[in-house]
Amino acid sequence: MTDHERDHDLVVYGATGFVGALVAAYLADHGPDGVRIALGGRSREKLEQLRGRLGVDWPLIVAAADDEIAMAKLAASAQVVATTVGPYLKHGRTLVRACAAAGTDYVDLTGEVAFHRQSIDDNEEMSRSTGARIVHSCGFDSxxxxxxxxxxxxxxxxxxxxxxxxxxxxxxxxxxxxxxxxxxxxxxxxxxxxxxxxxxxxxxxxxxxxxxxxxxxxxxxxxxxxxxxxxxxxxxxxxxxxxxxxxxxxxxxxxxxxxxxxxxxxxxxxxxxxxxxxxxxxxxxxxxxxxxxxxxxxxxxxxxxxxxxxxxxxxxxxxxxxxxxxxxxxxxxxxxxxxxxxxxxxxxxxxxxxPGYAATAVMLGESALALVLDRDKLPPSDGGVLTPATALGDVLVDRLRATGVEISAKKLA
CATH class of the missing domain: 3.30.360 (Dihydrodipicolinate Reductase; domain 2)
Known part of the structure; x- marks a missing residue:
């Protein structure tokens, strides 16, 4: 289920970076028809080159990570933003804050304790008021x-x-x-x-x-x-x-x-x-x-x-x-x-x-798609700064299993 009041269901920000391009390629190969995906980054030339390599006609959003106005517009245009632009302590605070304010669900790949703590302090109250699910660490971390x-x-x-x-x-x-x-x-x-x-x-x-x-x-x-x-x-x-x-x-x-x-x-x-x-x-x-x-x-x-x-x-x-x-x-x-x-x-x-690249691209891509397509199946939430388990839970488990990932549990004798 998608929100057609916004221009895009999903924006991949940092799409021309090393991991961002892998995530974009995964979504190009595995994203269901009808999901409205856009590619975001600071260089139009590189975005156009990536779009050509992927063979897609997705819209492009040119925006710098430290431009508050551009980040606010990007966040407001999307139902979900997936960002690979790190280090997040340097480049991530403006975008996650914009998503919290716009009520836009957000996923990233951070493994930075300081950034995660700052995000909780900066965005917990705002994201609860707007209903945004801010979900950090949707890759090999964690x-x-x-x-x-x-x-x-x-x-x-x-x-x-x-x-x-x-x-x-x-x-x-x-x-x-x-x-x-x-x-x-x-x-x-x-x-x-x-x-x-x-x-x-x-x-x-x-x-x-x-x-x-x-x-x-x-x-x-x-x-x-x-x-x-x-x-x-x-x-x-x-x-x-x-x-x-x-x-x-x-x-x-x-x-x-x-x-x-x-x-x-x-x-x-x-x-x-x-x-x-x-x-x-x-x-x-x-x-x-x-x-x-x-x-x-x-x-x-x-x-x-x-x-x-x-x-x-x-x-x-x-x-x-x-x-x-x-x-x-x-x-x-x-x-x-x-x-x-x-x-x-x-x-x-x-x-x-x-683990950190091919498998991470699958994990981040499926996390974003879960927020776009499976909102009625996700754990109940009023928004906030969440974790993969509390935000996505069984929905993400099922999605990853469908891609061939083993996620199992058993009692030991």
Whole structure:
């Protein structure tokens, strides 16, 4: 069901960027007939070139991300805006604010804690007053985490097996590449948090995205960078696990979903993420190396001398993995939990294609289409700054399954 009082059902903003072009191509191949899609960006020439490559006749919207008037017009013209223009801390605040004010549903790919927190503070009240669904993190950050816990909770609830307690996502397989945009987002977050002590303190909290920090349960420290035997997660998991670089963001999105649902997952719900380092004797050493390496990268981006070097060797904005790498990529994430009744469960989120690019294009595209076409099936909402699970829930689960993504859950013996 679409809103024909607006010019467009969906605007893909940042369509000429690396990920934006992948999203546009996905929608050109898989978007249903009749969905009125427009391409947005700051260069008409590049937009025209993209439209020609895609073989579509979609309208073009030329607008700069920092132009408040242009962003307001873009938002008012659409039922839904999907934006890939990052780093969102640099380039995203004007558009999301315009969508909140216009009552326009919004999806993005941010993995930036500081931006997400600022968006909550800036847009929660306005988006509730207009009914806009502001849905951050609709890609590899953080749909597998958020929907994986969502289906896990549903099965536990259906079995009347209590509530979730200790819950751990483990990346059990992963193949893909990095883009300059991902690295640029990391740089921006480091710069912003280094300059803003208050925001740095908020971002460090396990509940930095909570709607009400004072109402959250006191569960002690929740570690982001973990290293432990797999059996410490669940007795069915062999080998060793180490830090997963997206854990510090994804975990906060999942905790926000729990809070927005009135702590339906449980008041004693503890959530963390890790990745498998294998079963070889070297696995614990690899896990320790990941922990040291991740810390060294962040420290290197924070210090001018090493930042100078890293800026010259890391991928530049606008670059990304080639078509073969994107096609041959894949990932599997298993989420293990123990419930308050002592039962053990596992959910799985598995997809083909490079996680951050090919698979992300599918996830963002289907999130946007869910808002355009399935509004009467979505979870009840008065608008607000939501998460994929709370805004899209089962509708997105069904859509992604239809594309070949495995999203499953089962009770463990």
């Amino acid at each position: 749909i597998p985490s958020d929907l994986g816990v969502h289906v896990l909770h549903q099965l536990v609830r259906g079995d009347d097996a209590g509530q979730l307690t200790d819950t751990t996502l483990v990346v059990t397989s992963l193949r893909g590449g990095f883009s300059g945009g991902t690295i640029d987002s990391m740089r921006t977050q480091v710069d912003v948090l280094r300059a803003d002590r208050d925001l740095r303190r908020v971002a460090a909290s396990a509940y930095s995205l909570s709607p009400d920090r004072k109402a959250e349960p006191e569960l002690g420290r929740q570690e982001d960078a973990v290293s432990m035997p797999g059996r410490a997660v669940d007795r069915s998991l062999s080998g060793h696990v180490g830090p997963f670089m997206m854990a510090s963001y994804n975990s906060r999105v999942v905790r926000r979903s729990n809070a927005l649902r009135g702590w339906a997952y449980g008041r004693s719900f503890r959530y963390r993420e890790a990745q498998s380092t294998g079963t070889s004797p070297a696995a614990p050493i690899i896990a320790a190396g990941l922990k040291v390496g991740l810390g060294a990268l962040l420290a290197g981006l924070s210090l001018p001398p090493t930042r100078f070097v890293l800026d010259r060797v890391l991928p530049k904005p606008g670059s990304g993995p080639d078509e073969k790498t994107r096609r041959n990529g894949h990932f599997t994430m298993d989420i293990f939990t123990t419930t308050t009744t002592g039962a053990r469960y596992r959910s799985r989120f598995r997809a083909k294609g490079d």
